[in-house]
Amino acid sequence: MLLRCLRTLSLLCVLSLSSAVLHRVLKETLQKDLDFYRQKYHQLKEAYDATLLDKATQKSENLDRVKSLKALLSDEDVTEQMKRFHQDSELTFDLKMKRFHQDSELTFDLKMNELQDKLQAFHKLIQSLQKQMDSLEKSEDELLRLQLQIWVFSPGLGLGLNFSLDFSSSAFGFLTQRWMMSLLRTLSLLCLLGVSLGVLEQYFSKTHEHGRSAAVSRHYKEQLEDLMSRRAESKVLNQQRLQQMREDLKDVFPAALDVLSSLGTFQDESDRYLDQLVEEQQQQLRQMERALREFHDGPFSSSKRITTTTVPSAAANACNTSGTTTTVPSAAANACNTRGITLTGSEEPPRLSSPQQTRVTPAELPRLSLQQQQTHVCVCDRDVRGCVCVKVCVCDRDVRGDVRGCVCVKVCVCDRDKHQCVCLSLSSGRVCEESVCRSQRREEREERERKRTERGEREKKEKKERERGEREKGEREREKRKKERRKRERRKQERERERKKRERERKREEREKDREEREKKERQTGREEREKEREREKRERERRKRGRKIERGERERKEREREKRGK
Structure with a gap:
């Protein structure tokens, strides 16, 4: 029984001690929480008071500025100057724009x-x-x-x-x-x-x-x-x-x-x-x-004309009635074809070395037989540049077809020294008229004209070639100028693109620089705010410390007063 009482008393003591300890712990915890919240309250109140003070200061500054601006605007001189400045600027701008438009329209x-x-x-x-x-x-x-x-x-x-x-x-x-x-x-x-x-x-x-x-x-x-x-x-x-x-x-x-x-x-x-x-x-x-x-x-054309040879009327009649076939080259064939003689071409006989080989005297003619009365007739061949000799026998026949005799025609030989034809007559042996020589000179003149015409055509062709070359050169120069103009335009566009690119780079660098400065200012502002925050916390701690001292002094004073009243 005694032990049970002691156990109960010990339990009661333990419970009282534990309750006292718990009460003390809870009281200290609550006091700490109360101090913390009181500190927060004072901090917020100080921040609010500081904000109100800043707003009041800004408001007073703004009011002072408004008053100064109102005073400045209320001044008549300043108002007149501003009005005059605006009027002058507007008038000057209108006059300049009007003059610019007039000049541009006139131009x-x-x-x-x-x-x-x-x-x-x-x-x-x-x-x-x-x-x-x-x-x-x-x-x-x-x-x-x-x-x-x-x-x-x-x-x-x-x-x-x-x-x-x-x-x-x-x-x-x-x-x-x-x-x-x-x-x-x-x-x-x-x-x-x-x-x-x-x-x-x-x-x-x-x-x-x-x-x-x-x-x-x-x-x-x-x-x-x-x-x-x-x-x-x-x-x-x-x-x-x-x-x-x-x-x-x-x-x-x-x-x-x-x-x-x-x-x-x-x-x-x-x-x-x-x-x-x-x-x-x-x-x-x-x-x-x-x-x-x-x-x-x-x-x-002169190259296609038929050359003729002067033949006497008796020889022409003989040619028309003979019907003989004679061997001559092409030039003589052309001369006789115009008179109805059928001729066949052959190889060219040897040329005469001099005009004296064709000279026949009248005394020799009676001694010649019909077969021997064939003489060499020389015609001028422009291709060979000399005399081509052929045999021509012109015979006169009677009605029965018998040969009555041979008629000699004119013989033309080429004189190489004088570069002309010399006409001889076999019947008389003297130099005849210059008709054939004139025809030879006419042919030479036509040859010169033909060469001159060919030379003129060749010069015209060369001139056309030169003109075509100049025209092609002009076209090449135009193409070259066009290419250069396009190249200049491309270079201009490239320079414009480079300028725009540099402008973008400059703006980007400016933005980067502004951002860095802004971040720097923000960092500096944050550091200042943190320093201000630390200063406020320090003042708050000091204020709380002073508050605790004051509260402790108050409690001590009240305890002393209670002790005095209890005594």
Whole structure:
């Protein structure tokens, strides 16, 4: 029983001690929490008081500024000055803008009027070119009509010649009667005479037309060359003026750049159109020159004319009645074919070394027999550049066909020293007339003219080649300038891109720099705020310490008072 009481008392003591300990622990914990929350409250209150103080300070400063601004604005002098400044600036700006617009409009109108004048000049030039093209087409039509007439007429000439050449062929061998042969010979001569007259008339008329067409062609060619030179000069001047206008208008009126670009496009199109017209006219001139050359090389050319040899009438009758076959080269064959003799070609006999080999005296003629009365006839061969000798026997037959005697024809020999033909007569042995020599000189003159014509054509061809080379060179230069312009534009675009890239880099660097400065300021502001926070915490601790001292002093005072009252 006693032990149970002691156990109970011990338990009660333990419980009282534990409760006292727990009460003390709880009291200290609550006191710490109370101190912590009281400290937080005081900190918030100080921050709020500081904020209110800052706002009050800013408000007072703002009020002072507003008062100073109101005082400044209430001053009449300042107000008048501001009004006058605004009025002057607005008036100056309006005057400058009005003058700028007037100057730009006037400059633009002047440039547009100049461009309109140039366009009208271009239109007039195009109209003149069109008229020249029409006249060229007319001249070309005349040339084509002339060529058609020539080639229509040429088959008739060929038919007459073939008929005359084939007159003594085997197809007409059955006409052996003399009166039939005389009649046919007369008809053939009449036909040949008519054809010859028609050919001569057509030749002289067409030669006149050929000369007139050549003069017209030269006139048009000179006009075309003059036009091309003036066109090149005007093109250079227009390019220079256009560049000057672009440079002038670039700083004055930016909207005119689009107009200038369109005008430049129109300029390029007009240049291409005029170049095309010039090329077409050159083609037409080349066609005209080709037609004239074909006309010159046609059936009336000097190289295709039939050369004739002067033969006396008796010899001509003998040739018409002989019917013998003689061996001669091509030149002599052409001479005899015009008189109805059938000839066959052979190799060329040896040339004569001197004119004395063909000289025959009249005393030698009676001693010659019919077979021995064959003499060497020398004709001039332009290809061999010497004399070609052939044997020709011209015999006169009676009605029964017997040989009555031989008639000697003229003999032409070439004198190499004098470079001309010397005509001899076998019957008299003296020098005859210079008709054959004139024909030889005419042939030489025609040869020189042909060479001069070939040289002229060659020079024309070389000139055309030079012009084509110059034109190609001009085109290459234009392409080169175009490539250089494109290269400059690309370089300009690249420089613009580089400038924009540098601008972006600069702006990015500025943003980076601003961000770094802002972060630096923020860090500096945070450090200052932390320092201020530490200062406030320090003041708060000191204040709490002073508060605790005051509270402890109050408690001690109250305890002393209670002790005094208890005593």
